[in-house]
Amino acid sequence: MRIFRLLIAYDGTGLVGWQRQPDGVSVQGLLEDALAPLHTERPVANAAGRTDAGVHATGQVVSVGLDSPLDASAVLRAANARLPPHVRVIDAAEAPAGFHARFDARAKTYEYRIVSRPVCDPFLHRFAWHVPMALDVDLMSEAAACLEGTHDFRCFQSAGSDVRTTVREVFESTVRVVSGSMAAPLVPVVGAGAAPVILYRITGSGFLRHMVRAIAGTLVEIGRHAAAPSLIPSLLAGEDRAAAGPTAPAHALCLTHVSYERGPEPVATHR
Amino acid sequence: MRIFRLLIAYDGTGLVGWQRQPDGVSVQGLLEDALAPLHTERPVANAAGRTDAGVHATGQVVSVGLDSPLDASAVLRAANARLPPHVRVIDAAEAPAGFHARFDARAKTYEYRIVSRPVCDPFLHRFAWHVPMALDVDLMSEAAACLEGTHDFRCFQSAGSDVRTTVREVFESTVRVVSGSMAAPLVPVVGAGAAPVILYRITGSGFLRHMVRAIAGTLVEIGRHAAAPSLIPSLLAGEDRAAAGPTAPAHALCLTHVSYERGPEPVATHR
Numbered sequence: 001m002r003i004f005r006l007l008i009a010y011d012g013t014g015l016v017g018w019q020r021q022p023d024g025v026s027v028q029g030l031l032e033d034a035l036a037p038l039h040t041e042r043p044v045a046n047a048a049g050r051t052d053a054g055v056h057a058t059g060q061v062v063s064v065g066l067d068s069p070l071d072a073s074a075v076l077r078a079a080n081a082r083l084p085p086h087v088r089v090i091d092a093a094e095a096p097a098g099f100h101a102r103f104d105a106r107a108k109t110y111e112y113r114i115v116s117r118p119v120c121d122p123f124l125h126r127f128a129w130h131v132p133m134a135l136d137v138d139l140m141s142e143a144a145a146c147l148e149g150t151h152d153f154r155c156f157q158s159a160g161s162d163v164r165t166t167v168r169e170v171f172e173s174t175v176r177v178v179s180g181s182m183a184a185p186l187v188p189v190v191g192a193g194a195a196p197v198i199l200y201r202i203t204g205s206g207f208l209r210h211m212v213r214a215i216a217g218t219l220v221e222i223g224r225h226a227a228a229p230s231l232i233p234s235l236l237a238g239e240d241r242a243a244a245g246p247t248a249p250a251h252a253l254c255l256t257h258v259s260y261e262r263g264p265e266p267v268a269t270h271r
Numbered sequence: 272m273r274i275f276r277l278l279i280a281y282d283g284t285g286l287v288g289w290q291r292q293p294d295g296v297s298v299q300g301l302l303e304d305a306l307a308p309l310h311t312e313r314p315v316a317n318a319a320g321r322t323d324a325g326v327h328a329t330g331q332v333v334s335v336g337l338d339s340p341l342d343a344s345a346v347l348r349a350a351n352a353r354l355p356p357h358v359r360v361i362d363a364a365e366a367p368a369g370f371h372a373r374f375d376a377r378a379k380t381y382e383y384r385i386v387s388r389p390v391c392d393p394f395l396h397r398f399a400w401h402v403p404m405a406l407d408v409d410l411m412s413e414a415a416a417c418l419e420g421t422h423d424f425r426c427f428q429s430a431g432s433d434v435r436t437t438v439r440e441v442f443e444s445t446v447r448v449v450s451g452s453m454a455a456p457l458v459p460v461v462g463a464g465a466a467p468v469i470l471y472r473i474t475g476s477g478f479l480r481h482m483v484r485a486i487a488g489t490l491v492e493i494g495r496h497a498a499a500p501s502l503i504p505s506l507l508a509g510e511d512r513a514a515a516g517p518t519a520p521a522h523a524l525c526l527t528h529v530s531y532e533r534g535p536e537p538v539a540t541h542r
Contacts, residue, residue, distance in 0.1 A: 011393050058394075076390075085396040119347075122282050123329075123398075125356040 004075055005095035006031075006045075006062040011086040013126050013251065017053040018060075027051070027087055031062065034082035038068035038075060048105045048258040052210070054250035056127065059109070061258040063101035101258070107171060107203050109257040112216040112248065114198040116223075128197055129216070129252035135223035137198060140175040143222045143229035144200065146236070147173040147215065155235040155244050156215050157208035168211075172203040175219060198223075203257075210247050218245035275346055276366035277302075277316075277333040282357040284397050284522065288324040289331075298322070298358060302333065305353035309339035309346060319372045319529040320379050323481070325521035327398065330380070332529040334372035372529070378442060378474050380528040383487040383519065385469040387494075399468055400487070400523035406494035408469060411446040414493045414500035415471065417507070418444040418486065426506040426515050427486050428479035439482075443474040446490060469494075474528075481518050489516035 008031070016024035020032070028045055035043045045064040051057055070078065076092040083089070113128035115121070120130040147170050154166035179196040200216055218235070221227040227245070235244055279302070287295035291303070299316055306314045319332040341349065347363040354360070384399035386392070391401040418441050425437035450467040471487055489506070492498040498516065506515055 009393050056394075080390060085391065085401075086393045088390055088393045090390060119351060119359055119361060120356065122280050122357045122359045123327075127394075130356075 001039075001065045001067045003063055003065050003095045003097060003099045004072060005093050005099060005101065006064065006076075006079070006089050007091040008060045008062055009058045009088050009090050010056060010060070011126075012051065012054050012056040013086075015053065017055065018047045018050045024053075027057075027060075030083055030087050031064075031079065034079045035064060035066065035075075037082075038066045038070060038078060040067055046101050048101045049108050049110075049207075049255045050102075051255055052250050052253075054253075056251075056254040057256075058254060059257040060255050061101045061105070061260075063095060063099050104260055105258050106261045107205055107259040108207065108255065109172075109201065109203040109259075110207070110212045111254045111256050112200040112202075112212060113252050113254075114200070114216070114220065116198060124197070126251060127254070129220075129249050131220055131224075133224055135198060135220065136225065137175060137177055137223065139225075139229055140198070140200075140219045140223040143219055143232045144173045144175045144202075144215075146229065146232040147202070151236045152238070153208055153211055153236070155239060156211045156218075158210040158214075158247070163208060166208060168207065169205040170202060171205075172201060173215075174202075175200050201256075212253060213248045213250065214244055216248035216252070220248065221245035272310075272336045272338045274334055274336050274366045274368060274370045275343060276364050276370060276372065277335065277347070277350070277360050278362040279331045279333055280329045280359050280361050281327060281331070282397070283322060283325050283327040284357070286324065288326060289318045289321045295324075298328075298331075301354055301358050302335075302350065305350045306335060306337060306346075308353075309337045309341060309349060311338055317372050319376045320381075320478075320526045321373075322526055323521050323524075325524075327522075327525040328527075329525060330528040331526050332372045332376070332531075334366060334370050375531055376529050377532045378476055378530040379478065379526065380443075380472065380474040380530075381478070381483045382525050382527050383471040383473075383483060384523045384525075385471070385487070385491065387469060395468070397522060398525070400491075400520050402491055402495075404495055406469060406491065407496065408446060408448055408494065410496075410500055411469070411471075411490045411494040414490055414503045415444045415446045415473075415486075417500065417503040418473070422507045423509070424479055424482055424507070426510060427482045427489075429481040429485075429518070434479065437479060439478065440476040441473060442476075443472060444486075445473075446471050472527075483524055484519045484521065485515055487519035487523070491519065492516035 010027055016026050018027045020026045020029045031045050032043050043064050043066060045062050048061040072092040072094050076089045079089045115124060115128045115130045116135045118132050150169045152167050176199055177196045178199045202212055222229055281298055287297050289298045291297045291300045302316050303314050314335050314337060316333050316335040322328055343363040343365050347360045350360045386395060386399045386401045387406045389403050421440045423438050447470055448467045449470045473483055493500055
């Protein structure tokens, strides 16, 4: 059996998330079904980030063992031929024996999009949180920077989570206004071009359950002056979850990149 | 009763098109329902372009008479509060008495998107035609230019159409490769940024039924060397429809702009 490393992208609208569930359509289920003809047993796909229901991915990485003699580009074609068009394998490569997309990941990057204009573009509403009020991006940016470093993020996890430690390292945590292809709906709306969106980007060693969405919800509270940027340091210092903002909706979150210590970065050569 | 001119945008996926139908959800039906509280009788909305099922719009213009005392920005807010998020009023203005979005339109611009890469981005498949083969963009561009001017476009209309004349004037007909916000899926795929798409843009005085899609299908035949660019002039000279390419799918077509002789261009000030 050889291990393949797949770079995949998906529009998470209407999906129950990465992980196979008793009910509903999952990315894992779709992918394992698509790869089933390439393996004697039922294939098992492991993803770097087990994205929640409704969350999108442009740079998810998956490892899967297959005993098919096909090479990586044939695996890519076979998978895409059986996947629905909103889930695509963008790149495939054979990986070293023992490669595991989640356990070997060194860092993951998530992006969260917020539209603060009165009217949300109809092509963007599936991918951004519409908060139709003025948001102070400078304050949000100042607050976001406080999350960089190694901290106990227990205030930003969902109740009922059960993990060994709630300490994580955040390498980048930035808020900025982006436009063009970073913000864009498919086609710019007449008269205004592709309108800007507020983009929160976080890269970390790992993430607690709903952590990015809890942070995004808190940053919006700060942006609308319902809380001060100093809320972030005080939450990290141990205040309880109730002081944080509400968990922001899933549909505005996207997993964009996964980094590994070993081996080359996946490159989208088969697009 | 005052006439309002609305600039609207919609993701046409799953809609039966602009025009109200006995079955299915239409943009006209959604908009007239949303505006119903603002008029004593049932409001009647007229669109510049009666887009087909599945076709999108970023710059559709609509005229509607309302006897509500609300001003244009309040009409915009009231409509958006009742419309689903994939249909939005982007701008609203009071128009001169007698203004009719379709009869007064001087020119309309449509865009048609084609992805010729082996793998179509999962965020783009709802808005572009996936033709996974090498296409000769220079030949397509040369052929497209032949459509500019005043011609009889009867070879590019659907069978069964019943119009007074099949002569139309085309002001612009261009094929080019675009990227960034013109091509973009919401978020660029890792490693490659927003990948380029082939964009066909046509501006004309008016369009026959399925005309843009018939042209797009013919341009793809030329792009894959199944026909020569000279096919376009010979079709315009009177060959029959069977010599043209197949009608390309609706979901890759978008109405982007409508021009009027009188009055200022609508500007998206309420976004």
